Amino acid sequence: MDFLSLKARPSVGRACLRSQLRHSRCQACQNACPLGAITFSTGSAEIDADACVGCARCLFVCPTTAIKDLTPPQRAYRDGVLVSPFSPVPPTPEELLLWHGEFHIRAVEMAANEHPGWLLSLAELNLRLARLGKPAWTLVSPSQNSVNSGRRRWLQISQATTFTAAVSPTASPAGTNLTIGLDASRCYLCGACVKICPQQAIALTENELTLDPLHCNGCKACENVCFPRAIAVQPAVSAVPINYAVFRVTCSSCQQVFASWRENADRCHICQRHSHGMREA
Numbered sequence: 001m002d003f004l005s006l007k008a009r010p011s012v013g014r015a016c017l018r019s020q021l022r023h024s025r026c027q028a029c030q031n032a033c034p035l036g037a038i039t040f041s042t043g044s045a046e047i048d049a050d051a052c053v054g055c056a057r058c059l060f061v062c063p064t065t066a067i068k069d070l071t072p073p074q075r076a077y078r079d080g081v082l083v084s085p086f087s088p089v090p091p092t093p094e095e096l097l098l099w100h101g102e103f104h105i106r107a108v109e110m111a112a113n114e115h116p117g118w119l120l121s122l123a124e125l126n127l128r129l130a131r132l133g134k135p136a137w138t139l140v141s142p143s144q145n146s147v148n149s150g151r152r153r154w155l156q157i158s159q160a161t162t163f164t165a166a167v168s169p170t171a172s173p174a175g176t177n178l179t180i181g182l183d184a185s186r187c188y189l190c191g192a193c194v195k196i197c198p199q200q201a202i203a204l205t206e207n208e209l210t211l212d213p214l215h216c217n218g219c220k221a222c223e224n225v226c227f228p229r230a231i232a233v234q235p236a237v238s239a240v241p242i243n244y245a246v247f248r249v250t251c252s253s254c255q256q257v258f259a260s261w262r263e264n265a266d267r268c269h270i271c272q273r274h275s276h277g278m279r280e281a
Contacts, residue, residue: 008069009049012038016066019044021196021224028219029058029067034089055089059169060098063198063219072166075099081107081140083162090117093124094217098167100129100137109140127177131238132214178218179236180211182244186230188269189246189259193222193231204259209246213239 017024018040029045030038037051038058047058047067056070073091076083082105099105108122119139126136180201194204201215202222213236222231247263250256253271260268 010047010052010054010070011049011068012045012047013066013068015064016045016062017064017198017219017221017224019066020064021221023224024219024221025224026063026219026221028061028063028217032057032061032092053089055087056169057089057092057095060092060094061217062169063217063221065170067169072169074164074166076162076164077103077105078162080105081109083109084142086110086115086118090115090121093121093128095167095169096121096125096137097128098169100125100134102167103165105137106135107138107140109142111142112139177235177237177239178216178233179213179239180216180222180242181232181234182209182211182242183230183232184244184261186228187261188228188230189261190227190269191259192225192227196221196225204246206248207246209244210241211244212241214241 012019012029014020017026022043027040030036030040034055034057035051035053037048037053039046039048045066052070054070056067056072059065059067059070059072072095073087075087075091076085077099080103082099096105108118110118112119122137122139129136189204189209191204194202198219198221199215199217201212203210203212216233218233220233223229223233244261247260247265248257249260249263249265251258251268251271252266253274254268256268258265258268
């Protein structure tokens with residue numbers, strides 16, 4: 001029996017936004033796949049296991065970690081630097097962000113002309129780090145770290161140990177070129193967008209609504225559940241968190257406490273839609 005046939009084939013689970021939300025148009029995994037192994041059918045995403053090479057790029061861009069039976073790639077590092085061997089398929093900036101946080105990596109040791117795909121990912125990573133106010137990664141030439149073994153012993157320079165590890169794909173990517181727009185005249189403050197956001201980029205407290213684009217990855221789940229179409233995720237050159245004042249008031253009709261943009265609001269939005277007092281206490 002073929003040993004490979006016993007291995008679980010990669011797939012997309014029920015956590016996929018396409019399965020959860022009828023109008024979801026999330027295609028982060030498809031955009032990240034270099035071989036076009038991911039396609040969409042009605043209400044779900046599918047992975048062609050025969051075309052998949054196991055690069056796991058989709059793992060690090062899925063907002064709900066719905067990808068199943070794929071293993072994060074093992075990479076070599078030492079002294080805060082990723083080192084060879086390098087995978088033929090470059091990592092996503094989202095994966096490199098996790099290396100930045102989990103293993104405090106700050107550089108890549110490689111020749112600039114040997115891995116153009118890696119250079120592109122590194123450039124995008126540094127753009128995101130700049131928006132987050134974090135230190136950028138540098139490119140280290142292999143010649144800078146190569147010391148003749150005999151000279152190393154003569155100078156009593158210790159050889160740094162090289163480790164191999166993988167990062168967890170469960171952490172949320174951040175620092176994208178997006179902004180979360182809100183039309184307060186349409187918004188009911190129902191909180192549906194807060195509950196559905198897998199990145200927790202939207203928060204609603206007793207007195208404040210916060211939209212934080214630095215935690216948004218563009219899945220647009222908030223747009224898909226917003227009945228009045230009051231929220232929109234759009235590209236932006238730069239974006240910062242925005243806070244909106246919110247008031248908690250009591251509806252004069254149903255006596256329920258509700259969130260409102262106005263401190264002197266009289267009736268909740270549900271009672272406003274029932275002109276004949278159907279919800280009056």
